[in-house]
Amino acid sequence: MNMPLLEVEHLGFCYEKDKRVFDDISFQFRKGMLYALMGGNGSGKTTILRCLSGILSRDAGSITIAGRSIESLSRQECARLMSVVPQEHTIIFPYLVSNMVIMGRAPYIGSFSNPSEKDKAIAQEAMHETGITHLSDKLYTKISGGERQLVLIARALAQNTPIMILDEPTNHLDFRNQIRVLSILKRLVRDKGLLAIIATHDPNHALNYADEVMILHQGRIISRGSPQEVINSRNIKQVYAVDVEEIRKENLIRGVMPALDHLSRGNFTS
Ligand SMILES: Nc1ncnc2c1ncn2[C@@H]1O[C@H](COP(=O)(O)OP(=O)(O)OP(=O)(O)O)[C@@H](O)[C@H]1O
Ligand SMILES: [Mg+2]
Known part of the structure; x- marks a missing residue:
C-alpha cells in the first residue's frame, strides 16, 4: 500500500482568537498524486498550504511528513522535502532571474560554498522546462507578473523535492503557460512519483489534471474524491x-x- 507522504490530522487554525479559519481537517496525501484544493476567496486554501509548509503554526492537530512530525524537521530537511510556490511574493532586491532559480538549490549547497556545475545544470533545465531561458539575465523586478510566476515555478522545480506545494500556480499565466505548468506537474507526479498539491480557482484545471480534488467551504472540506466525483x-x-x-x-x-x-x-x- 502506498503510505501517505504527508498526513494531516484534526488541523485547526485561527489568525484571530476564537475566529477559526478551519477546524478539524484531516487528510492523507500520497506520492504519485496531484491534489487540487478548491474553495471560494477567503475559504482558507492559502492558510492550509502555509500550515502544511510550516510557514504558519497551526493551533490544533498534527502534520506528519514522511513519518516525522513537522516540528522535528530542520529548515534544511523541510526544504529538501517540500518546495513551495506562494500565492503572493514580493521581492525588493533585484536578483537576476538565473540567480532566483538557482536559489532552489540552496538546501543542497553548504553555507560557505557556491553552486556546483550540477546545481547550475539543474537550474538551467528548470528554466528550459518552464520556457524562461531567454529571461536568465533579466532582473526579477523588471519582468512581467506571469514571467515572475514562471520563475518561482522554475525555482521550485530546481529544488527537486518529493513534495511540491503550489498556491494558484497558474495565476497570471497565459493560456499556453497554464497548460505547460500543469502538464509539467502531471508528468513529474506520474514519472517521478512526486506529490503535488495545488490550490486552484479553475474547476476545469482540477477536472483535467488532478487525481483528487477537495473543496473547502466554511471551514470544512465539503467534498473530496476523484475529479469526476467532486467537480x-x-x-x-x-x-x-x-x-x-x-x-x-x-x-x-x-x-x-x-x-x-x-x-x-x-x-x-x-
Ligand atoms: N494575515 C492574516 N491575518 C488575519 N486574517 C487573515 C490573514 N490572511 C488571511 N486571513 C483571513 O483568513 C481567511 C482565509 O484566508 P486565505 O488566504 O487562506 O483564503 P484563500 O482560500 O487562500 O483565499 P483566496 O482564494 O482569495 O486566495 C480569510 O477570511 C482571510 O480574510
Ligand atoms: Mg489564497
Missing part, C-alpha cells in the same frame, strides 16, 4: 452560488461553464 454542478452551486453546465464526453465530465442565463443576464446577483 459537478451541485458542488459548484453550493460553493460559488453559480449555476454551471456540465460539458460531457463519453459520459465523463470534461468541463464546466457558467450556465447561459448567468452569461446573458449582464448583472451578477447570487
Whole structure:
C-alpha cells in the first residue's frame, strides 16, 4: 500500500482568537498524486498550504511528513522535502532571474560554498522546462507578473523535492503557460512519483489534471474524491452560488461553464 507522504490530522487554525479559519481537517496525501484544493476567496486554501509548509503554526492537530512530525524537521530537511510556490511574493532586491532559480538549490549547497556545475545544470533545465531561458539575465523586478510566476515555478522545480506545494500556480499565466505548468506537474507526479498539491480557482484545471480534488467551504472540506466525483454542478452551486453546465464526453465530465442565463443576464446577483 502506498503510505501517505504527508498526513494531516484534526488541523485547526485561527489568525484571530476564537475566529477559526478551519477546524478539524484531516487528510492523507500520497506520492504519485496531484491534489487540487478548491474553495471560494477567503475559504482558507492559502492558510492550509502555509500550515502544511510550516510557514504558519497551526493551533490544533498534527502534520506528519514522511513519518516525522513537522516540528522535528530542520529548515534544511523541510526544504529538501517540500518546495513551495506562494500565492503572493514580493521581492525588493533585484536578483537576476538565473540567480532566483538557482536559489532552489540552496538546501543542497553548504553555507560557505557556491553552486556546483550540477546545481547550475539543474537550474538551467528548470528554466528550459518552464520556457524562461531567454529571461536568465533579466532582473526579477523588471519582468512581467506571469514571467515572475514562471520563475518561482522554475525555482521550485530546481529544488527537486518529493513534495511540491503550489498556491494558484497558474495565476497570471497565459493560456499556453497554464497548460505547460500543469502538464509539467502531471508528468513529474506520474514519472517521478512526486506529490503535488495545488490550490486552484479553475474547476476545469482540477477536472483535467488532478487525481483528487477537495473543496473547502466554511471551514470544512465539503467534498473530496476523484475529479469526476467532486467537480459537478451541485458542488459548484453550493460553493460559488453559480449555476454551471456540465460539458460531457463519453459520459465523463470534461468541463464546466457558467450556465447561459448567468452569461446573458449582464448583472451578477447570487
Ligand atoms: N494575515 C492574516 N491575518 C488575519 N486574517 C487573515 C490573514 N490572511 C488571511 N486571513 C483571513 O483568513 C481567511 C482565509 O484566508 P486565505 O488566504 O487562506 O483564503 P484563500 O482560500 O487562500 O483565499 P483566496 O482564494 O482569495 O486566495 C480569510 O477570511 C482571510 O480574510
Ligand atoms: Mg489564497
